[in-house]
Amino acid sequence: MNIIVVGIGKVGYTVAEQLAQEKHDVTIIDTNEEVINDTLQDIDVIGVIGNGAVSKTLLDAGIDECDMLIALTGSDELNILACLLAKKLGADSTIARVRNLEYSNDLKIIKDSLGLTMAVNPEKEAAAEIQRILKFPTARNVTFFGHDQVDILSFVANKSCSLTDKAIKDSFSKLKTQALACAVERNDEVFIPTGDFVVQEHDTLAVLTPTKTAPDFFKQIGYKMQDIKNIMIIGGGKIAMYLADSLSHINVNTTIIEKDLETAKNISDFFPHINVVHGDGTNRSLLLEEGLLEADAFICLTGIDEENIVLSLFAKNASPKIKTITKVNHTLFSEVIKTLDIDSVVYPKFTTADIIMKNVRAKQSGNERNDVQKLTRIINNRVEAVEFEVGADSQLIGKTLTELNIRKNILLGSITRGKDVIIPKGSDALCAGDTVVIVTSTERLLNLDDILE
Amino acid sequence: MNKRMIAYVQGLLMVCEAGLLLLPLITALIYGESTVSAFIFTICLLCVVGLVLIKFKPKDKTIYARDGLVIVALGWIILSLFGALPYYISGEIPRFIDALFETVSGLTTTGASILSEVESMSKSLLFWRNFTNWIGGMGVLVFVMAVLPLSGGGGDLHLMKAEAPGPSVGKLVPKSNKTARILYLIYFALTAACAIFLLIGGLPLFDSITTAFGTAGTGGFSIYNDSFGSASPYCRTVIAVFMALFGINFNIYFLLLIKRFKDAFKSEELWTYIGIIIASVTVITINISNQFSSIGEAFHHASFQVSSLMTSTGFSSTDFNQWPELSRTILIMMMCVGACAGSTGGGFKVSRLILLVKYAAKELRSVSHPRSVKVLKFEGRRVKDETIRGTTAYFIVYVAIFCLSLILISFDKGDTTTNITSVISLLNNMGPNMGDRIVDSASGIISGGPLTNFGPFSNLSKIVFILDMLFGRLEFFPLIVLLTPSRSLRQKLSNRKRL
Numbered sequence: 001m002n003i004i005v006v007g008i009g010k011v012g013y014t015v016a017e018q019l020a021q022e023k024h025d026v027t028i029i030d031t032n033e034e035v036i037n038d039t040l041q042d043i044d045v046i047g048v049i050g051n052g053a054v055s056k057t058l059l060d061a062g063i064d065e066c067d068m069l070i071a072l073t074g075s076d077e078l079n080i081l082a083c084l085l086a087k088k089l090g091a092d093s094t095i096a097r098v099r100n101l102e103y104s105n106d107l108k109i110i111k112d113s114l115g116l117t118m119a120v121n122p123e124k125e126a127a128a129e130i131q132r133i134l135k136f137p138t139a140r141n142v143t144f145f146g147h148d149q150v151d152i153l154s155f156v157a158n159k160s161c162s163l164t165d166k167a168i169k170d171s172f173s174k175l176k177t178q179a180l181a182c183a184v185e186r187n188d189e190v191f192i193p194t195g196d197f198v199v200q201e202h203d204t205l206a207v208l209t210p211t212k213t214a215p216d217f218f219k220q221i222g223y224k225m226q227d228i229k230n231i232m233i234i235g236g237g238k239i240a241m242y243l244a245d246s247l248s249h250i251n252v253n254t255t256i257i258e259k260d261l262e263t264a265k266n267i268s269d270f271f272p273h274i275n276v277v278h279g280d281g282t283n284r285s286l287l288l289e290e291g292l293l294e295a296d297a298f299i300c301l302t303g304i305d306e307e308n309i310v311l312s313l314f315a316k317n318a319s320p321k322i323k324t325i326t327k328v329n330h331t332l333f334s335e336v337i338k339t340l341d342i343d344s345v346v347y348p349k350f351t352t353a354d355i356i357m358k359n360v361r362a363k364q365s366g367n368e369r370n371d372v373q374k375l376t377r378i379i380n381n382r383v384e385a386v387e388f389e390v391g392a393d394s395q396l397i398g399k400t401l402t403e404l405n406i407r408k409n410i411l412l413g414s415i416t417r418g419k420d421v422i423i424p425k426g427s428d429a430l431c432a433g434d435t436v437v438i439v440t441s442t443e444r445l446l447n448l449d450d451i452l453e
Numbered sequence: 454m455n456k457r458m459i460a461y462v463q464g465l466l467m468v469c470e471a472g473l474l475l476l477p478l479i480t481a482l483i484y485g486e487s488t489v490s491a492f493i494f495t496i497c498l499l500c501v502v503g504l505v506l507i508k509f510k511p512k513d514k515t516i517y518a519r520d521g522l523v524i525v526a527l528g529w530i531i532l533s534l535f536g537a538l539p540y541y542i543s544g545e546i547p548r549f550i551d552a553l554f555e556t557v558s559g560l561t562t563t564g565a566s567i568l569s570e571v572e573s574m575s576k577s578l579l580f581w582r583n584f585t586n587w588i589g590g591m592g593v594l595v596f597v598m599a600v601l602p603l604s605g606g607g608g609d610l611h612l613m614k615a616e617a618p619g620p621s622v623g624k625l626v627p628k629s630n631k632t633a634r635i636l637y638l639i640y641f642a643l644t645a646a647c648a649i650f651l652l653i654g655g656l657p658l659f660d661s662i663t664t665a666f667g668t669a670g671t672g673g674f675s676i677y678n679d680s681f682g683s684a685s686p687y688c689r690t691v692i693a694v695f696m697a698l699f700g701i702n703f704n705i706y707f708l709l710l711i712k713r714f715k716d717a718f719k720s721e722e723l724w725t726y727i728g729i730i731i732a733s734v735t736v737i738t739i740n741i742s743n744q745f746s747s748i749g750e751a752f753h754h755a756s757f758q759v760s761s762l763m764t765s766t767g768f769s770s771t772d773f774n775q776w777p778e779l780s781r782t783i784l785i786m787m788m789c790v791g792a793c794a795g796s797t798g799g800g801f802k803v804s805r806l807i808l809l810v811k812y813a814a815k816e817l818r819s820v821s822h823p824r825s826v827k828v829l830k831f832e833g834r835r836v837k838d839e840t841i842r843g844t845t846a847y848f849i850v851y852v853a854i855f856c857l858s859l860i861l862i863s864f865d866k867g868d869t870t871t872n873i874t875s876v877i878s879l880l881n882n883m884g885p886n887m888g889d890r891i892v893d894s895a896s897g898i899i900s901g902g903p904l905t906n907f908g909p910f911s912n913l914s915k916i917v918f919i920l921d922m923l924f925g926r927l928e929f930f931p932l933i934v935l936l937t938p939s940r941s942l943r944q945k946l947s948n949r950k951r952l
Binding site for chain 2: 002020025026027033040041044045046
């Protein structure tokens with residue numbers, strides 16, 4: 001497809017890179033010539049220098065023959081304007097990044113009246129991801145599917161875990177709840193495990209389980225489910241705001257430490273029940289004074305990656321039981337960060353890229369049904385988990401899974417039928433209207449029928 | 454530096470050359486010539502070496518800027534060495550240095566020859582000789598890239614930048630390999646058109662195709678001894694028009710193809726190019742009109758020669774060495790200017806000239822108005838200081854290599870005009886030179902002119918010429934990077950000295 005990406009920041013670059021890897025024709029637009037030139041050296045795209053919300057620039061970039069425009073500049077207004085213009089000039093679908101909390105309530109009106117295909121809000125998504133992790137503190141990362149009915153939880157197997165040193169088929173059959181191991185990472189290698197696979201200590205496991213029974217699952221394999229009561233958040237940016245918004249519905253004590261007085265006042269104004277502290281989050285005595293040792297979770301959301309990482313390391317050191325969640329913007333050094341003892345790391349730009357890629361693939365498949373519902377990459381983006389809805393015309397319907405000739409390296413993880421979640425066995429079959437979660441380490445799936453040989 | 458990747462691409466290039474050699478092989482089979490074995494041997498050799506290199510597929514396919522330059526420079530040298538084998542093995546060019554000169558001259562689209570007699574050559578070798586013109590015109594790596602994506606990332610752009618002529622290279626479409634394909638498509642279509650027009654003019658099929666190759670690559674190899682001196686006026690007109698067409702930036706054809714006519718005809722470089730051609734043709738026509746029977750004939754020869762030398766093709770319709778001094782001087786200057794950037798032509802390139810002239814004008818203005826601010830614009834866009842610096846550096850390197858070559862050539866027996874025009878001609882991938890002295894084969898004096906050849910020069914001079922042609926075609930920087938030892942090697946050497 002012909003895709004134009006306006007605004008080459010961190011997210012814009014990631015999106016353009018992944019689109020180019022998936023063999024799309026990508027044109028990038030940015031006002032900064034240097035950014036364009038640097039990007040052209042690294043990825044196979046074409047660049048236009050100029051303001052993406054000006055018709056001349058868009059026409060230069062070939063807007064009339066473009067299938068999709070993705071506006072990811074730093075300014076919400078500019079993104080919306082670019083999409084509006086693109087739509088009028090002939091772009092088929094448009095995606096804008098809109099991240100201001102104040103706009104988020106009007107997003108539906110904006111979307112509908114301007115004909116936007118989608119408005120992505122990376123900060124909101126990141127906040128949602130953090131909240132899910134808070135629900136299952138033992139897990140490193142949590143992904144949900146099918147209207148919050150299915151979760152993929154990734155966690156590190158430790159000594160006390162009952163899965164360690166056993167073959168998967170033995171240990172999982174003993175569980176009382178449904179669960180399926182869909183991917184394992186060991187020493188930088190990623191496997192989609194078979195039944196004979198033996199889990200070792202320090203492996204990262206991704207396990208698919210129904211959301212309802214997920215806490216049970218952790219109990220059975222020997223992890224204590226600690227309840228998060230006290231949360232400390234460093235940095236009062238947009239993610240913190242969204243997070244505070246969702247945390248205000250559950251019964252937890254939240255402290256936000258923010259450097260800027262005006263921002264701090266603003267948060268306090270929005271969320272009166274939250275304990276807002278004006279101060280430097282990197283100040284050790286301030287952290288201790290505000291109760292770092294009593295906190296169950298410590299979330300670093302400042303704008304500086306290094307600061308976030310060091311703060312998490314410090315918190316882990318001061319209070320080993322604490323759950324730390326670290327936001328990291330740059331992905332260049334993710335393989336190093338992974339080795340640090342800082343529990344969960346959230347990369348907002350991957351989350352955004354995943355959402356956009358999902359839309360691109362859904363559009364590319366051109367099929368109303370069978371569409372990609374959700375796309376997430378788990379285990380450091382090495383494995384894709386894709387959710388599909390089974391269309392009435394799918395070739396998969398009416399045969400049991402053993403009869404279907406499913407390709408290698410593809411795992412059918414779960415079937416959601418109405419309110420039921422099924423972890424499928426060979427004798428199960430698909431019906432129209434089901435949603436399924438497919439896990440794959442190699443393929444790039446556009447369509448559910450692609451999983452067949 | 455990614456050495457594995459460099460070796461891998463060289464392997465691909467060799468296999469690619471083997472594939473290209475199939476065409477002259479087929480020609481040899483059709484005409485039943487004895488050169489068949491020479492071609493088969495070369496193809497086998499290329500395949501064996503190439504496949505061995507391809508076998509070691511690099512894990513890391515990144516091509517950095519320096520790698521891009523090295524791949525291109527090394528690739529062209531290897532292609533030339535192997536491309537010379539058929540001439541040498543078949544014995545039609547008995548000395549290897551001569552065969553190499555002929556191949557480099559072909560690939561770099563120079564068209565200078567060491568042969569005084571081409572009509573007696575076998576058809577298959579004549580075909581290969583002109584085919585190298587065609588391959589070299591658009592570039593071999595661009596061809597490889599069109600067939601398969603190399604690095605998949607931005608690295609392909611480094612290759613294209615290193616190989617394509619002109620100061621700045623942009624992609625036409627987002628994907629590098631699609632861009633390469635479009636370029637070759639335009640190139641192929643124009644070549645086919647040229648061949649068809651020649652066929653209509655009554656030229657035999659073989660002559661039409663080979664001549665179209667020489668014209669398309671703005672190469673200048675002719676299959677006739679007197680270039681196009683005795684060709685029909687119709688053929689000469691067709692060739693003159695197509696030479697001029699191939700000297701235009703291919704981006705303009707692409708813009709026409711996607712129906713953006715307004716953008717295409719806005720090009721500053723295009724109008725300057727056309728302007729220079731019209732002005733030169735007018736002056737030369739008036740200047741030479743008394744040598745020809747009618748003003749029409751004078752115009753015919755003037756336009757053919759201007760089109761030929763401006764685009765660095767080097768065909769001749771008549772011995773322009775006998776023309777008046779004014780015309781000869783204009784022609785020499787045109788040789789230096791060359792064609793448009795992004796075309797198959799050689800030379801300094803019209804766009805570089807425009808940039809330098811504009812820059813000089815700006816600097817002159819700032820002498821009398823020291824505080825005046827003026828933004829340099831080219832093709833409607835602001836020119837970055839970096840581009841100006843790059844162009845100035847290019848100019849300096851150009852002059853430096855010119856002087857160095859001239860000094861080395863002076864050891865030979867040619868006269869000054871011959872030497873100067875020879876170096877200009879080869880450095881700009883032109884072909885013919887001009888001379889002062891009357892040709893006298895007995896005295897052993899080398900003299901220039903479109904109908905003479907480079908055969909009598911000494912081996913040293915030939916090596917200098919070969920390097921000059923490569924320098925000119927690859928626009929200096931790739932070859933210079935290849936010849937400069939890397940930092941680690943320099944360090945090793947200096948360490949050894951210290952010990």
